[in-house]
Amino acid sequence: MTFYDPFLEVAVVLSVAAVLGALAHWLRQPLIIAFIIAGILLGPAGFDWVHAHDQVDLFAKLGIGLLLFVVGLKLDPRLIRAVGYVTLKAGAGQMILTALLGYGTALMFGLAPLAAAYVAASLMFSSTVIIVKLLSDKREIETLQGRISLGVLIVQDIVVILLMIVVASAGSPSSAPDFGQQVIEVLATGIGFLGIVALLTRFALPSLLHALARQPELLTLFAIAWAIGLASLGVALGFSKEVGAFVAGVSLAATPYKAVLAARLVSLRDFLLLFFFVDLGVQIDMAHLAESIFPALVLSAIALVGKPLMIAVLVSQSGYSRRTSILAGLNLGQISEFSLILAALGLSTGHIEPAVVGLITLVGLVSIGLSTYMIQYSDRIYERLISFRLFQEKGAPNSGRINKEDERGKDLPVDALVFGLGRYGRNLAQELRRRGHSVMGIDHDPERVRYWQSQGLATLYGDLDDTQLLHALPLEDARWVINTIPDLDRGMALLHTLQEVGYRGRTALAADTIQHRDAYLARGADVVLLLYRDAAAEAADTLDDFDRPSAMP
Numbered sequence: 067m068t069f070y071d072p073f074l075e076v077a078v079v080l081s082v083a084a085v086l087g088a089l090a091h092w093l094r095q096p097l098i099i100a101f102i103i104a105g106i107l108l109g110p111a112g113f114d115w116v117h118a119h120d121q122v123d124l125f126a127k128l129g130i131g132l133l134l135f136v137v138g139l140k141l142d143p144r145l146i147r148a149v150g151y152v153t154l155k156a157g158a159g160q161m162i163l164t165a166l167l168g169y170g171t172a173l174m175f176g177l178a179p180l181a182a183a184y185v186a187a188s189l190m191f192s193s194t195v196i197i198v199k200l201l202s203d204k205r206e207i208e209t210l211q212g213r214i215s216l217g218v219l220i221v222q223d224i225v226v227i228l229l230m231i232v233v234a235s236a237g238s239p240s241s242a243p244d245f246g247q248q249v250i251e252v253l254a255t256g257i258g259f260l261g262i263v264a265l266l267t268r269f270a271l272p273s274l275l276h277a278l279a280r281q282p283e284l285l286t287l288f289a290i291a292w293a294i295g296l297a298s299l300g301v302a303l304g305f306s307k308e309v310g311a312f313v314a315g316v317s318l319a320a321t322p323y324k325a326v327l328a329a330r331l332v333s334l335r336d337f338l339l340l341f342f343f344v345d346l347g348v349q350i351d352m353a354h355l356a357e358s359i360f361p362a363l364v365l366s367a368i369a370l371v372g373k374p375l376m377i378a379v380l381v382s383q384s385g386y387s388r389r390t391s392i393l394a395g396l397n398l399g400q401i402s403e404f405s406l407i408l409a410a411l412g413l414s415t416g417h418i419e420p421a422v423v424g425l426i427t428l429v430g431l432v433s434i435g436l437s438t439y440m441i442q443y444s445d446r447i448y449e450r451l452i453s454f455r456l457f458q459e460k461g462a463p464n465s466g467r468i469n470k471e472d473e474r475g476k477d478l479p480v481d482a483l484v485f486g487l488g489r490y491g492r493n494l495a496q497e498l499r500r501r502g503h504s505v506m507g508i509d510h511d512p513e514r515v516r517y518w519q520s521q522g523l524a525t526l527y528g529d530l531d532d533t534q535l536l537h538a539l540p541l542e543d544a545r546w547v548i549n550t551i552p553d554l555d556r557g558m559a560l561l562h563t564l565q566e567v568g569y570r571g572r573t574a575l576a577a578d579t580i581q582h583r584d585a586y587l588a589r590g591a592d593v594v595l596l597l598y599r600d601a602a603a604e605a606a607d608t609l610d611d612f613d614r615p616s617a618m619p
Contacts, residue, residue: 072118072121075115075116075117075118075122076118076121076122078108078115078116079341080340082104082107083100083101083344086100086101086103086104087100096438096439096442098196098199098438099435099438102343102344102346102431102435104344104347105343105344105345105347105348105349107347109349110348116344116348119345119348122345122348123345125338125341126338126339126341126342126344127297127342128338129337129338129342130307130308130339130342131307131308131310131311132293132311132331132334132335133195133198133202133335134198134308134311134312135289135292135315135331136315136328136332136335137202137312137315138311138312138316138317138318138319139318139324139327151384152214152217152381152384152385153217153218153220153221154217154221155380155383155384156214156380156381156384157217157220157222157225159376159380160190160377160380160398161190161191161221163372164190164368164372164373164376165186165187166186167186167189167368168186168188168189168190168365169183169185169186171364171365172185172361175361180417181417184418185365185422185425185426187229187405188401188405188426188430189365189369189373189401189429190222191222191225191226191401191402191404191405192219192222192397192398192400192401193401193402193434194223194308196400196438197216197441200438200441201215201397204441204442210386210390211389211390211393211394214381214386214390214394215394215397215398218377218398222402223306223309223404226402226404227304227305227306227309229408230407230408233415251304252305256303256305259299259300259303259305259313263296267318271317271321272321275318275321275323279323282326282330286327286331289318289331290331290334292314292318293311293315296310296313296314298310306404357421358421358428361425362425362429363432365425365429366429366433369399369400369429369437370432370433370436370440371399373395373399374392374395374396374398374399377394377395377398378391378394381394381395385512386510386511386512387510387527387528387529388452388529389529390511390529392451393444396440396441396444396447397444400434400437401426401429401433401434403430405429405430406426406427409422409423409427410423445555480540480544481498481545481546482498482503482504482505482544482545482546482547482548483506483544483546484498484507484508485508485530485547485548485549485551486508486509486550486551487507487509487511487514487515487518487550488551490550490576490597491507491509491550491551492518494548495523505524506524506525506526506544507524507525508525508528508539509525510527510528510530515527526539530549530553530556530559536563536567536569541567541569541571544571545571545572546571546573546574547560547569547572547573548575549573549574549576550576550595552577552582554582557577558589560575561575561586561591562589565590573590573591573593574591574592574593575593575595576595576597577595577597578596578597580596582594
């Protein structure tokens with residue numbers, strides 16, 4: 067069936083996506099999978115109903131731009147700098163190891179060396195859109211593993227830009243000797259781009275945003291224009307729309323309007339991103355897929371298992387906890403949309419045959435589809451891996467962690483042990499110190515540990531999942547063990563371990579639901595801190611106190 071009106075085609079796309087999305091929700095499956103399937107059904111591999119590719123592609127690009135813009139809005143540049151070393155190490159190390167493993171595997175399947183190199187390159191990169199979308203839905207972008215994953219993606223984006231320059235140069239022999247000059251030009255252009263944005267952020271944007279904020283519609287319109295404008299500029303300068311949109315978001319992250327902008331743009335972002343996943347399905351060509359099934363499954367295993375394992379090991383070696391390392395690895399277990407673009411570029415230059423593009427496409431379909439489940443259910447996968455004892459916790463170098471060789475923590479008299487020094491935990495620890503209590507903080511983020519040590523707070527590196535840690539803590543004198551991380555499974559595990567080691571003090575755990583509170587109390591917790599309800603109650607008390615006659619002027 068052919069639709070002659072692009073508007074009607076878009077209506078069909080939305081209708082099919084809505085039906086399959088509702089079915090996926092009923093079956094408790096990720097919506098991304100439903101949208102990709104919708105694209106396959108609507109594309110040449112299915113009913114061949116979508117021919118308005120330009121319109122769908124435009125919506126998809128707008129969605130990607132807004133996605134990265136909203137991510138940039140929510141990120142403090144200091145958070146990226148804090149994990150800069152580990153992301154550089156993990157990103158570069160994983161790409162090298164994946165490329166070597168992928169190249170050798172492709173050669174084993176009889177591919178020519180150049181085709182094998184393209185396959186290896188396609189395995190190196192992970193999908194920015196998939197990862198960021200799912201982590202945003204799970205509200206894990208600002209977690210430690212989320213920041214590490216995002217940092218690795220930034221490293222990969224830089225490499226893929228350089229790699230595309232190489233491919234373009236190799237496709238045009240006369241320009242090949244100019245590769246070094248092109249790299250220098252790209253680096254200089256990038257520095258200039260960031261410098262101009264930094265100057266605008268420092269001197270122009272604050273006053274402009276303040277003026278526009280009087281009309282919320284204008285503020286939102288400017289944010290969209292800023293995001294898409296810098297995304298387009300990023301493409302024009304030889305980078306990608308993802309890089310440009312992300313920089314646009316980061317440039318507004320320090321303004322007081324970032325929260326309202328992020329909230330206003332989420333619905334529009336999700337609507338436009340639907341077209342990206344549908345477009346991904348539409349572009350899948352089934353012609354060369356059947357002959358590549360077995361090689362694609364083996365290569366997909368490298369993306370789904372090998373890459374997460376590499377990331378987990380490299381992050382762990384940088385001093386991060388087992389949980390953070392594994393969850394960061396699970397986030398990155400797929401190939402990227404850039405892999406498909408790179409394959410298409412190789413086909414256009416005559417470097418590879420359509421069958422190789424079909425192989426890479428099938429790897430993308432399998433790895434993206436399965437990794438969606440890996441990210442969505444990463445906590446459950448982690449618990450299963452730990453139950454099989456596949457990973458052992460190791461001490462974090464130079465992070466202040468207590469281990470069997472270093473039990474200095476036992477010599478520190480403390481009234482309260484506070485697990486988790488995030489926003490809630492650090493404020494609680496500081497308030498307890500202000501009231502004269504001796505406090506020791508425990509956190510799984512090495513950078514956070516170093517910072518609070520420099521601020522004079524006794525802070526140690528550790529994770530709730532490390533059962534050996536409690537044996538080294540000064541539990542004999544501690545009156546309270548406080549867990550500020552509202553995670554039911556980890557909180558229950560902490561209570562169980564405290565009872566096993568014979569802790570005689572009191573316990574307080576943070577929870578975000580009544581059901582979790584009841585579960586903690588049934589397990590023996592002394593106090594449960596209901597984060598949102600307690601904060602609301604305190605706010606209501608403050609308002610009541612203000613309204614009393616004695617408080618009136």
